[in-house]
Amino acid sequence: MTDEKGRRTMGFAESIAGRTERSRALFERASRTIPGGAGSSARTVKFGWAPYPPFMSRGTGSRLWDVDGNEYVDYLLGLGPMILGHRHPVVTRAVTDAVSEYGTCFGLPYELEVDAAEKVVAAVPGIEMVRFTNSGSEAVGTAVRLARAYTRRRLVVRFEGHYHGWQDTVYWSNHPDPAEAGPADQLGQHRPVAAGPGVPAELAETLVVLSWNDPEAISKLMAERGHEVAAVITEAAVFNTGCILPEPGYLELLRSLTAEHGALLIFDEVITGFRFCRGGAQEWFGVTPDLTTLAKGLGGGYPVAAVGGSTEVMGMIAQGRYSHSGTYNANVVACAAVSATMDVLAEPGLYERQRAVGNRLAAGLRTLAAEAGIPASVDGLGTVFQLWFSAEPIRNWRDAQRFADEAMFTRWWQEMFTRGVLFHPLQFENLFVSLVHSDADVDRTLVAAAEAFDVLSRPPSGA
Ligand SMILES: Cc1ncc(COP(=O)(O)O)c(C=O)c1O
Incomplete structure (x- = not known):
């Protein structure tokens, strides 16, 4: 549930419970026969998909729908392979x-x-x-x-x-x-x-x-x-x-x-x-x-x-x-x-166009985070990047382990997921922009991000 400014007024699990009822039921069923309820550890609760992973029903282009009918702009892209979007x-x-x-x-x-x-x-x-x-x-x-x-x-x-x-x-x-x-x-x-x-x-x-x-x-x-x-x-x-x-x-x-x-x-x-x-x-x-x-x-x-x-x-x-x-x-x-x-x-101009789409998203996130006063940087190469919640530059694992703010990333992920933007819940994964994501996808994502950063700029509820 959110207030008039789009801020969540309850915990993440409660807020998605009403919208992901079928996923929850499928997760319980899956957990009886599939270890962790999913086919790869990166899809499990232990890897951030808490309280349970959403179960998908179909994808087209840059969009995914879960079994409860929720639509997502998909930056998970199957953890990378859906480079041409779903069902090209x-x-x-x-x-x-x-x-x-x-x-x-x-x-x-x-x-x-x-x-x-x-x-x-x-x-x-x-x-x-x-x-x-x-x-x-x-x-x-x-x-x-x-x-x-x-x-x-x-x-x-x-x-x-x-x-x-x-x-x-x-x-x-x-x-x-x-x-x-x-x-x-x-x-x-x-x-x-x-x-x-x-x-x-x-x-x-x-x-x-x-x-x-x-x-x-x-x-x-x-x-x-x-x-x-x-x-x-x-x-x-x-x-x-x-x-x-x-x-x-x-x-x-x-x-x-x-x-x-x-x-x-x-x-x-x-x-x-x-x-x-x-x-x-x-x-x-x-x-x-x-x-x-x-x-x-x-x-x-x-x-x-x-x-x-x-x-x-x-x-x-x-x-x-x-x-x-x-x-x-x-x-x-x-x-x-x-x-x-x-x-x-091999289509001429394809990569130039898509790097521009990805770069616009990355630049938008950078600007919105700065406007919200949140120390963050975006590192990547156009069609794949990650948002680091860190005031320090990150050059290798030791830097990432010391400086990247995991709690902040989890809050960011939850706020974006609730708003229909999908990527992996762990900060050590990334956001993938397919070669069919559009400026309209970026616009929608940046609207969600502005609301999410507004939430993140305040102390977590219960803090
Ligand atoms: C750089 C790199 N190498 C190898 C692998 C393993 O690939 P697969 O999951 O297809 O076995 C991965 C998977 O994420 C990877 O990112």
Whole structure:
């Protein structure tokens, strides 16, 4: 319930109870057979969807409707893959046509797979050859093992605050407790911390974990142990700790140090691929890695991912010296979706237009927060960004952990959700603007944001 100025006069749970009755009932039902009541932990109460996640009924373009009929401007975008909005007609038609004309899975190659591969190679600067997989985690797992096979080395360098999927080799130090990870040692390293139980502790010896955006740490490490390093894996711009951009020269330094020491540079572009320009972060920043992983964005919302790179490295697979397998790899649904998505993304002016839409939203939020006297900054790249409630700049996980105001973010999320604007309730996720969001979506969002900031500028009710 709200007062005449749109301010909520009751707690969040009470205020949504009357509007999300069916979601609540479905959540209770789902919780009996699905752990946490949802298919991925990021959709559960523990990950911020309290008191229960809204259950969705359908999406079209930039909008979603839940089972109670509430409409949302969608900046969650399925956590990234709905880069063309929901049910883009070109991709939907391509997939349904392909399935009814060919089938779904042959266990053998076919022409549409070649079309899809050629279009990805044409779009992404660092990819000369590509293999399709089914999820980002599989793509990263392939890239890391391939790098080890190619270099015949074991050590992988990764950074705190980055996420590279759930496989044991990389499921470390995403958001570690600094008390466990400790301060940096003389080489700038932090103690690797498994991101959850069940990961074999001995894998810590195969990893080096550094702070990101810290040129000194990576330079020292490579000078000392560069000859042992198989790969440096990084998000080229970090979108798993809100949004953090590389400082000028940092990606170039990673590129030159890996080349100098015979290690591979892996850009995990699962989020950044096709996101704010067609060639991804590597095109945007002008730094070409040896291996690239792609997923969200690649298939316009269909489950597909990819690992690609130079002919030299991918040649290990071509020559049969490295076996990359998967029953569902490059299935018809995936390749039809990739091929059609690549065609849609090739439209001249598309990215320029959508970055402008996203930038207008980001600028509007920045201005409204400032007008409400709330210390906040917006970091991102047009079609993906996060609002940090912090008076300090955030350069890496340690900064985010110290400075970002989680309680404030939760209040912001609740106020926006109540007003029909959807994004992930955790501050370390982001807002995604699809390539079909419009100025009307931004206008509606900014009206909601003005009301939300007005609420946030006052102490929380009950404080
Ligand atoms: C940068 C990055 N790499 C890898 C992954 C894992 O991808 P998936 O969830 O498709 O396994 C994610 C997922 O969010 C990601 O953001």
